[in-house]
Amino acid sequence: MPRVEFFPAGKFTIVDESTLIFEAAQKAGVHLALPCGGKGTCKRCLVSVLSGDVVRFEHPPEDSPPSVVLACKTAIGQKDCRIQVQEWDFTNYDVDESYDFCDKKFFHNELLKPLVLPCILKVPAPQLDDGKSDVDRVNGELAKIVQVSSIHWPIAVLRMLPETLRTEQGRMLTLVYRSGDHAHLCAIEDKLDKPIYGIAVDLGTTTVSVALADLLSGDVVGIASGYNEQIICGEDIISRIHYARTQKYLLEVNSKAISTINRLISRLIEKNNISPNNIYAAVISGNTTMMHFLLGVTPEYLRLEPYTPAFYTLDYVFAEEIGLSINPHAIAYVSPAVGSYVGGDITAGILCTDMYNESGLSLFVDIGTNGEIVLGNRDFLFACACSAGPAFEGGGISCGMRAIDGAIYDIEFNEEGEMVKLDVIGDAIPKGICGSGIINILSKFLQRGIIDRSGKFVENAQNPNIKREGRKARFIFNTGYEGLPDAALFVNEQDIENVLRAKAAVFSAITTLLEFAGLTFADITKVYIAGGFGKFLNIDNAITIGLLPELSYEKFTYIGNASLMGSLNLLLSEKARTLQAELASKITYINLSALSNYHSQYTAALFFPHTNENLFPSSIKKITAYRKMHI
Numbered sequence: 196m197p198r199v200e201f202f203p204a205g206k207f208t209i210v211d212e213s214t215l216i217f218e219a220a221q222k223a224g225v226h227l228a229l230p231c232g233g234k235g236t237c238k239r240c241l242v243s244v245l246s247g248d249v250v251r252f253e254h255p256p257e258d259s260p261p262s263v264v265l266a267c268k269t270a271i272g273q274k275d276c277r278i279q280v281q282e283w284d285f286t287n288y289d290v291d292e293s294y295d296f297c298d299k300k301f302f303h304n305e306l307l308k309p310l311v312l313p314c315i316l317k318v319p320a321p322q323l324d325d326g327k328s329d330v331d332r333v334n335g336e337l338a339k340i341v342q343v344s345s346i347h348w349p350i351a352v353l354r355m356l357p358e359t360l361r362t363e364q365g366r367m368l369t370l371v372y373r374s375g376d377h378a379h380l381c382a383i384e385d386k387l388d389k390p391i392y393g394i395a396v397d398l399g400t401t402t403v404s405v406a407l408a409d410l411l412s413g414d415v416v417g418i419a420s421g422y423n424e425q426i427i428c429g430e431d432i433i434s435r436i437h438y439a440r441t442q443k444y445l446l447e448v449n450s451k452a453i454s455t456i457n458r459l460i461s462r463l464i465e466k467n468n469i470s471p472n473n474i475y476a477a478v479i480s481g482n483t484t485m486m487h488f489l490l491g492v493t494p495e496y497l498r499l500e501p502y503t504p505a506f507y508t509l510d511y512v513f514a515e516e517i518g519l520s521i522n523p524h525a526i527a528y529v530s531p532a533v534g535s536y537v538g539g540d541i542t543a544g545i546l547c548t549d550m551y552n553e554s555g556l557s558l559f560v561d562i563g564t565n566g567e568i569v570l571g572n573r574d575f576l577f578a579c580a581c582s583a584g585p586a587f588e589g590g591g592i593s594c595g596m597r598a599i600d601g602a603i604y605d606i607e608f609n610e611e612g613e614m615v616k617l618d619v620i621g622d623a624i625p626k627g628i629c630g631s632g633i634i635n636i637l638s639k640f641l642q643r644g645i646i647d648r649s650g651k652f653v654e655n656a657q658n659p660n661i662k663r664e665g666r667k668a669r670f671i672f673n674t675g676y677e678g679l680p681d682a683a684l685f686v687n688e689q690d691i692e693n694v695l696r697a698k699a700a701v702f703s704a705i706t707t708l709l710e711f712a713g714l715t716f717a718d719i720t721k722v723y724i725a726g727g728f729g730k731f732l733n734i735d736n737a738i739t740i741g742l743l744p745e746l747s748y749e750k751f752t753y754i755g756n757a758s759l760m761g762s763l764n765l766l767l768s769e770k771a772r773t774l775q776a777e778l779a780s781k782i783t784y785i786n787l788s789a790l791s792n793y794h795s796q797y798t799a800a801l802f803f804p805h806t807n808e809n810l811f812p813s814s815i816k817k818i819t820a821y822r823k824m825h826i
């Protein structure tokens with residue numbers, strides 16, 4: 196059997212002949228990215244065969260060197276192979292986050308009622324004459340605090356009861372989860388001042404964020420975020436569903452979701468010196484497919500007509516059942532979904548808005564790998580989703596990266612149209628371009644006549660940063676930065692096309708939903724923008740490229756990662772949990788693909804800012820002003 200060695204890591208494995216290269220990599224513990232889930236369509240899972248023989252079932256892009264093959268469509272032959280790969284190290288992109296954006300925080304101004312309620316009891320001593328058991332007496336005390344008709348005692352908790360009850364002469368801490376008329380006793384402790392924590396999780400397709408909160412004070416202890424390890428199984432949802440079509444690969448995608456969350460939990464507990472055993476509650480929000488992956492339930496039927504999920508909502512699950520590295524008896528609450536592509540991230544996210552209270556029409560746009568849109572007011576809420584791809588989260592473009600230190604978030608030109616400065620997060624050496632960066636850069640390119648409205652570099656643009664090789668052109672950023680190889684950072688026309696498609700998907704979803712509701716942009720009084728852009732999102736530039744509608748600037752509010760903030764609210768506030776259930780039942784899910792005009796709206800939006808100039812009069816003016824003077 197051939198031996199396959201991967202470089203630069205030097206990891207190796209022995210496989211059967213005909214094993215695909217990506218399968219050999221997995222066996223060797225090498226993380227290779229399969230952007231299209233291994234369908235052979237994206238041509239981006241490129242690896243270089245240094246020696247040995249391989250069998251190609253699909254070919255790489257035409258201009259690839261002869262040694263380059265597709266990892267998903269090339270099999271190991273009879274001889275030993277040495278293969279050069281680019282491996283992911285997810286921890287390189289993990290960061291600590293702040294939570295300053297969303298100012299609507301129930302848990303700061305409402306009575307703190309966390310998902311798992313810590314209750315200190317003084318249980319009466321047993322009496323000879325009443326024959327009450329330990330459980331009877333604890334239940335009697337608990338009933339004074341939580342009004343329920345039944346209390347479930349897990350056996351593991353019951354086994355601890357006799358000793359725990361007697362250590363502090365009947366005083367004990369109980370951790371109770373209440374669901375309707377029923378309570379579940381998660382844990383009992385004789386240490387009355389034990390710190391109690393919970394986590395809120397935004398399980399995004401590309402990025403995952405975890406917030407750690409003190410359930411006794413409601414304080415947020417820390418937030419960590421990083422790439423979802425599932426990325427290597429497909430960049431977007433459909434690719435990932437394709438990848439997970441067998442039980443073996445479904446389990447792999449499931450375990451990558453869990454290991455991503457656990458990786459971020461470890462970061463938080465190490466930094467804050469907290470025991471994972473002290474975390475008793477988790478709220479997890481994500482799109483419908485992510486929730487299926489989280490629980491290891493096949494999402495296959497979400498992509499097949501009539502697009503039926505296995506579930507929209509669950510009461511609760513145990514942390515132990517899904518493999519979270521927190522107290523095994525902790526309760527995990529999964530935010531309810533409302534449609535096959537509108538999930539718990541949206542029912543959590545709209546908690547951070549006032550749209551459900553107001554008479555005026557609001558638009559909520561959550562821009563991630565999936566774009567989700569909610570339109571409505573206190574009388575109605577319509578929601579839809581579109582696939583934007585990972586470009587706005589720093590994926591799917593040649594030099595894309597997360598919005599962390601080293602990411603280019605803007606570019607500055609002088610009057611002559613020459614690049615004079617790169618704005619880089621943390622003032623660091625530039626390493627890549629983040630999602631808000633690509634929006635700002637393309638807006639400037641349009642305004643400086645570097646690209647045209649179809650996203651192509653302008654033929655006669657005399658810009659020294661544009662390098663042309665045959666019919667291909669790219670804009671190179673890193674000229675003059677020490678320690679960086681020339682031309683390491685660039686944007687090419689393929690990247691621009693990916694952004695064009697992404698913005699067209701989001702904008703056409705907005706226009707289609709408005710049309711469906713019989714409304715126009717003029718009816719909108721408020722626009723809430725959610726997503727992981729951080730403080731670098733420039734609304735003006737997002738309008739100039741046609742991602743957002745051209746409305747007056749005051750109508751826009753950027754609320755940051757609404758899914759995470761909503762999840763924190765759900766973790767800490769009963770009011771938020773009740774409200775979310777009400778909103779989930781009120782939202783009408785609109786399947787865009789079933790609407791005949793969606794495709795034509797999408798095609799019309801495949802132009803910067805749009806083919807219909809009347810929708811973007813000011814942006815068109817800005818784009819043409821410089822060109823009139825200089826070109």
Ligand code: FES
Pocket residue numbers: 228229230231232233234235236237238239240265266267268
């Ligand atoms: S072509 Fe191999 S993952 Fe897309």
